[in-house]
Structures are given as structure tokens and as C-alpha cells.
Amino acid sequence: MKSERSTQSLLDIVKEHAVSEKLSLPIFPGVLSELQSLMADENTPIEKIASAISKDQALASQMLKLANSAFFSGLTRVRNIKDAILRLGLNQVFNCLVLSSQSNYYKSSHGTVDRYLQILWKHALATAMGSKWLLQKTGYRDLADEGFLAGLLHDIGKLLLLRVIETVSLERQEMNLSDVFILEILDSMHVEQGYNLMKEWSIPSVYCEVAKEHHADEFDSSDALLMAVRTVNQVCRKAGISTNTDRQIIPATLPEAHALAAKEIVLAELEVVIEDAMLLEFGA
Numbered sequence: 001m002k003s004e005r006s007t008q009s010l011l012d013i014v015k016e017h018a019v020s021e022k023l024s025l026p027i028f029p030g031v032l033s034e035l036q037s038l039m040a041d042e043n044t045p046i047e048k049i050a051s052a053i054s055k056d057q058a059l060a061s062q063m064l065k066l067a068n069s070a071f072f073s074g075l076t077r078v079r080n081i082k083d084a085i086l087r088l089g090l091n092q093v094f095n096c097l098v099l100s101s102q103s104n105y106y107k108s109s110h111g112t113v114d115r116y117l118q119i120l121w122k123h124a125l126a127t128a129m130g131s132k133w134l135l136q137k138t139g140y141r142d143l144a145d146e147g148f149l150a151g152l153l154h155d156i157g158k159l160l161l162l163r164v165i166e167t168v169s170l171e172r173q174e175m176n177l178s179d180v181f182i183l184e185i186l187d188s189m190h191v192e193q194g195y196n197l198m199k200e201w202s203i204p205s206v207y208c209e210v211a212k213e214h215h216a217d218e219f220d221s222s223d224a225l226l227m228a229v230r231t232v233n234q235v236c237r238k239a240g241i242s243t244n245t246d247r248q249i250i251p252a253t254l255p256e257a258h259a260l261a262a263k264e265i266v267l268a269e270l271e272v273v274i275e276d277a278m279l280l281e282f283g284a
Helices: 002-019 030-040 046-054 057-067 081-088 090-103 111-137 141-153 156-171 179-200 205-213 224-239 255-259 264-282
Strands: none
Touching: 002 156, 002 179, 030 046, 030 090, 046 057, 046 081, 046 090, 057 081, 057 090, 081 090, 090 111, 090 141, 111 141, 111 156, 111 179, 111 224, 111 264, 141 205, 141 224, 156 179, 179 205, 205 224, 224 255, 224 264
16 A cells, blocks of 8 residues: 555656646757748748758758658758758658657666667657558558658657656655556556647647547547557557557557558558668667
């Protein structure tokens, strides 16, 4: 009974930190917010957009590196921001920038938290890649770029909660960060906290809704973007690229996959695509 009261008190502490302003997680740096505004106007010159990106030299250099990586590369190397925009398109460039900015948040000097952050980062990348690929293969090519970003951000609540756990752990040296405790926090709170965080940062509602509904028992089966993320999320769990592994999942039986009319061979290929992408990026 004592341990239950102790666990409950820790849950309360984590929740208080998550809903307070004590811990700020800047999902979108200033350049991304500015870029969102510029992209909203179809008459904005490419040069102006390139200039906005170049203001953050570190982020711009990371974006160029990613634009030439296995995730986004084409036949020729991109050498400057303008070329990246012309070759990849604005949506793809924006995805590169978000990917670049996000990667910095999935690291910690706290051993246990860092282990979960590394798993979470792989899951975010795999879901992003897989969602984009699956939408292209199931006749929703126009949603592919959105699928990448929706997959990347769908579990952002877990990132916030792991940062909160890290902060609370530093404040309470006696805190026992068991796997059971961490998974209980992540599973029970990440959807609500992720949705609230994304709304607070004025991230487009289409991505907020995916974060909110990717575990819902009842869902809109006509929402192809949501169906793709939900499907790939489960495939990642089967592949062990998740904080919650379930090797017994059969992708062909998923209602989300049926809603997308994804054939069994496509789902089998999706598993290979995800595993190959992880091997290429992480070597494991």
C-alpha cells in the first residue's frame, strides 16, 4: 500500500510539472514559425523563404545535410537552401527543418531517460518514413508530406513527459525510475499532453488531431492521414521500434489498414522498408 501511495504521488508530481510552465519544450524554433507564415502566402518569393531559413545557420546546415541523406536525397546533391526548395518543394523542406530541430531534443545526460529518448526518436523517424511511404502506396500521394510530419510528431507527448520525468528525477534524488513507472506515465498521459502541447504551439490542427486520435478506440476511418499513422505505429510496435513492443501484431488484420485498402503484400513491404530505413540510419 505504501508503494502505491508513493507511485501515485510521483504521478501527481509529473502531471503538475507537465501542465505547468516550469518546463518549456520549444517544438518549433523561431525560423519554423516564420517559415509557416511565409508559406501561407503562395506569392512569397523563394529567395525570401531561403533567407528566413538561413537566419538559423546551425538549423540550415543540418537541413542541408538531411536533404542529401537517404531520407530525402535525389540524383544531385543540394548545395544551398534555394536549391533545396526548388528540388524538394516547400513541404519537404519544412519537414527537413522540423526533423533537424526535433533531433536535438531526444538526448539526455540521464541514462534511463536517454535510453527511452533514443527508442522514441527511432519510433518517430520510423513512423514518419513509414506513413509517407504507405500513403504513397495506397493512392494518397498528395498527403505523403503531411504523413511524414504527422508521423514524426504523433508521440510528441512522450517527449514532453520524458523531459518532465528527467526534471522531477533531478529534484527528487530518491525517485525510482523503473520501467514500469516510466511506461505507466507515458501510456496514460502522452496523448493528452501531446495534443495540448501542439495546440499551445499553434501547430496545424491536422497534426494535432493525429496526436489526439492515434490511440482512440473509435476513429474516423475516412481520415487517410490518421489511418496511415495508426497503421505504421502498430507496424513499428511489431518490429520492436517502440516503447511498447508487441510481436504478435498482424498488420493485415488492422482495421486501419483495411480502411486504407492496404494489401497484405504492401504491408509486408512496409515492414521491410521501415527496418531497412532504421538499419541505414542507425546501423541497428
